[in-house]
Amino acid sequence: MAATPPPPPPAVALEQLSSNKMFGGRNIRFRHQSATLGCPMTFSIYLPPSPASNLPVLYWLSGLTCTDENFIIKSGAQRAAAAHGIALVAPDTSPRGLNIEGESDSYDFGVGAGFYLNATNEKWKNWRMYDYVVKELPKVLSDNFEQLNTSQASIFGHSMGGHGALTIYLKNTDKYKSVSAFAPIVNPISCPWGQKAFSNYLGSTKSDWEEYDATCLIKKCSNVSTPILIDQMFVTTDNTIESPSWIIGTAILTVFYAVDTGDDDKFLAEQLLPSNFEEACKAVGAPLSLRMQPGYDHSYFFIATFVDDHIAHHAQFLKST
Amino acid sequence: MAATPPPPPPAVALEQLSSNKMFGGRNIRFRHQSATLGCPMTFSIYLPPSPASNLPVLYWLSGLTCTDENFIIKSGAQRAAAAHGIALVAPDTSPRGLNIEGESDSYDFGVGAGFYLNATNEKWKNWRMYDYVVKELPKVLSDNFEQLNTSQASIFGHSMGGHGALTIYLKNTDKYKSVSAFAPIVNPISCPWGQKAFSNYLGSTKSDWEEYDATCLIKKCSNVSTPILIDQMFVTTDNTIESPSWIIGTAILTVFYAVDTGDDDKFLAEQLLPSNFEEACKAVGAPLSLRMQPGYDHSYFFIATFVDDHIAHHAQFLKST
Numbered sequence: 001m002a003a004t005p006p007p008p009p010p011a012v013a014l015e016q017l018s019s020n021k022m023f024g025g026r027n028i029r030f031r032h033q034s035a036t037l038g039c040p041m042t043f044s045i046y047l048p049p050s051p052a053s054n055l056p057v058l059y060w061l062s063g064l065t066c067t068d069e070n071f072i073i074k075s076g077a078q079r080a081a082a083a084h085g086i087a088l089v090a091p092d093t094s095p096r097g098l099n100i101e102g103e104s105d106s107y108d109f110g111v112g113a114g115f116y117l118n119a120t121n122e123k124w125k126n127w128r129m130y131d132y133v134v135k136e137l138p139k140v141l142s143d144n145f146e147q148l149n150t151s152q153a154s155i156f157g158h159s160m161g162g163h164g165a166l167t168i169y170l171k172n173t174d175k176y177k178s179v180s181a182f183a184p185i186v187n188p189i190s191c192p193w194g195q196k197a198f199s200n201y202l203g204s205t206k207s208d209w210e211e212y213d214a215t216c217l218i219k220k221c222s223n224v225s226t227p228i229l230i231d232q233m234f235v236t237t238d239n240t241i242e243s244p245s246w247i248i249g250t251a252i253l254t255v256f257y258a259v260d261t262g263d264d265d266k267f268l269a270e271q272l273l274p275s276n277f278e279e280a281c282k283a284v285g286a287p288l289s290l291r292m293q294p295g296y297d298h299s300y301f302f303i304a305t306f307v308d309d310h311i312a313h314h315a316q317f318l319k320s321t
Numbered sequence: 322m323a324a325t326p327p328p329p330p331p332a333v334a335l336e337q338l339s340s341n342k343m344f345g346g347r348n349i350r351f352r353h354q355s356a357t358l359g360c361p362m363t364f365s366i367y368l369p370p371s372p373a374s375n376l377p378v379l380y381w382l383s384g385l386t387c388t389d390e391n392f393i394i395k396s397g398a399q400r401a402a403a404a405h406g407i408a409l410v411a412p413d414t415s416p417r418g419l420n421i422e423g424e425s426d427s428y429d430f431g432v433g434a435g436f437y438l439n440a441t442n443e444k445w446k447n448w449r450m451y452d453y454v455v456k457e458l459p460k461v462l463s464d465n466f467e468q469l470n471t472s473q474a475s476i477f478g479h480s481m482g483g484h485g486a487l488t489i490y491l492k493n494t495d496k497y498k499s500v501s502a503f504a505p506i507v508n509p510i511s512c513p514w515g516q517k518a519f520s521n522y523l524g525s526t527k528s529d530w531e532e533y534d535a536t537c538l539i540k541k542c543s544n545v546s547t548p549i550l551i552d553q554m555f556v557t558t559d560n561t562i563e564s565p566s567w568i569i570g571t572a573i574l575t576v577f578y579a580v581d582t583g584d585d586d587k588f589l590a591e592q593l594l595p596s597n598f599e600e601a602c603k604a605v606g607a608p609l610s611l612r613m614q615p616g617y618d619h620s621y622f623f624i625a626t627f628v629d630d631h632i633a634h635h636a637q638f639l640k641s642t
Binding site for chain 1: 334341342344348394397399400431528616617618620621623624625626
């Protein structure tokens with residue numbers, strides 16, 4: 001018996017890089033040529049167990065230095081996504097391979113640090129991660145995965161990706177059902193990471209920056225009725241000695257303090273600024289669940305701990321209609 | 322008020338490399354000088370939420386090329402370990418930094434490939450991972466972590482580490498309450514990975530090899546009453562098309578087949594040989610739960626999918642007495 005002829009290739013050519021079964025579904029990684037960014041881009045998708053159709057989509061935006069793979073490998077989110085019947089989609093964090101001068105000089109700007117905005121500075125004109133995530137990627141998905149319902153979408157992310165999720169949601173409450181974030185940069189115009197990125201990508205006109213600042217955006221949003229969930233890690237001096245039996249001699253005690261009062265504490269006070277966002281939400285009556293999580297750091301161990309709660313949060317609002 | 326003087330340092334000096342809160346407990350990574358191996362060794366421990374004492378210990382042995390970190394970062398096992406109140410301990414897979422000629426020439430021998438045995442070949446005399454895991458590491462733990470009950474211990478692992486877990490258990494049923502494995506090498510004397518490692522570490526006398534072969538060992542064990550749990554991934558031609566909607570044009574279909582009928586299939590047929598172990602268990606009446614898991618591959622995505630079942634399995638037998 002002759003084989004059935006294969007279907008015609010789709011509009012956007014996707015090159016599959018890997019496929020791994022997990023929790024009955026599959027992690028699949030793809031590369032495609034991005035028209036928006038002018039370079040090849042990778043993204044990862046987790047498809048929950050088949051048979052399935054009309055699957056809602058939950059976008060994950062990663063933080064500085066990440067690719068599309070960190071979340072897929074480290075978060076353990078697939079377990080809850082399989083249980084709830086939600087597809088997870090993780091894009092990369094910036095264009096790559098364009099060889100713009102200085103694009104790889106620092107961890108917090110350029111490659112791996114797209115900040116989910118559309119750059120207006122001519123030098124960084126390819127840095128249009130906002131359009132890529134909001135417009136191109138959903139089209140690529142709907143063109144290629146008939147089991148997805150891309151009109152049922154929510155978005156979440158971590159750190160720079162939490163900033164991305166919040167700003168993209170607040171600018172497109174018609175397109176996304178819900179938003180949540182882990183330790184997001186909520187007020188980039190007031191922190192060093194944001195100021196460095198925005199001044200380079202957007203130029204010196206600070207009113208332009210406000211279009212990509214969650215704390216500024218929420219003040220103009222009167223239509224946010226879905227609760228925003230944020231988990232914020234923070235270090236306490238207490239948490240270094242919360243289990244005295246972990247302290248093993250003086251040398252170790254010293255290391256404990258050095259580890260735990262380091263960068264993560266600085267991130268909160270200097271870069272993340274959750275209280276600025278909390279105050280802005282209060283001022284406009286936007287519902288916010290800001291959960292402070294003592295003793296956690298900025299790593300994926302923190303994300304893995306609470307990701308089930310986030311997926312359950314989104315599942316409430318992603319029920320297909 | 323003057324601070325209380327610190328306690329005296331413990332017998333074995335542990336250098337803490339990192340500490341990250343997860344699921345209410347902590348992943349902590351340590352380095353120490355191993356007397357058994359003659360080099361510094363790292364291990365990772367997950368301590369479930371405090372307050373806790375008399376914690377049982379579940380050892381994880383990793384596969385070829387891994388360090389102590391892969392399991393901690395990728396398995397997601399901490400969620401179930403926290404729920405069951407079990408400490409997880411993951412050692413490295415070989416001595417490192419000894420600069421033995423040829424130790425890093427291949428992925429399946431030498432560094433990252435200790436095979437959890439005591440080498441008798443003079444050249445590899447430091448490769449004594451069996452003694453390190455069975456004797457030195459438990460002593461390091463009991464000397465340094467008063468909340469652990471190292472006499473309540475079980476052991477599991479993946480691939481080469483599944484071989485390690487099975488052989489260590491079968492040689493020490495008095496020391497470990499239970500064993501399980503993911504895609505273990507169960508009959509190394511009959512597969513290329515095992516033959517390469519054993520001939521180099523143990524010399525040419527094949528009867529010596531049988532001391533580290535689970536299929537040979539189980540035949541001599543009349544006292545195994547605790548069920549052995551094994552999850553074995555395998556690729557079927559079916560699983561490449563189990564969800565037709567994943568197939569996106571002909572080019573992708575080809576890639577699917579290329580990915581899915583590749584190395585993982587070979588591992589099963591040439592290296593892992595689960596049916597040899599199954600037959601040996603049947604012959605001696607040893608209880609074995611061998612679960613064939615279609616469509617999964619040899620990666621940590623497979624482990625993450627079923628690790629909760631394994632921890633629940635061990636929890637049954639690790640109840641402190």
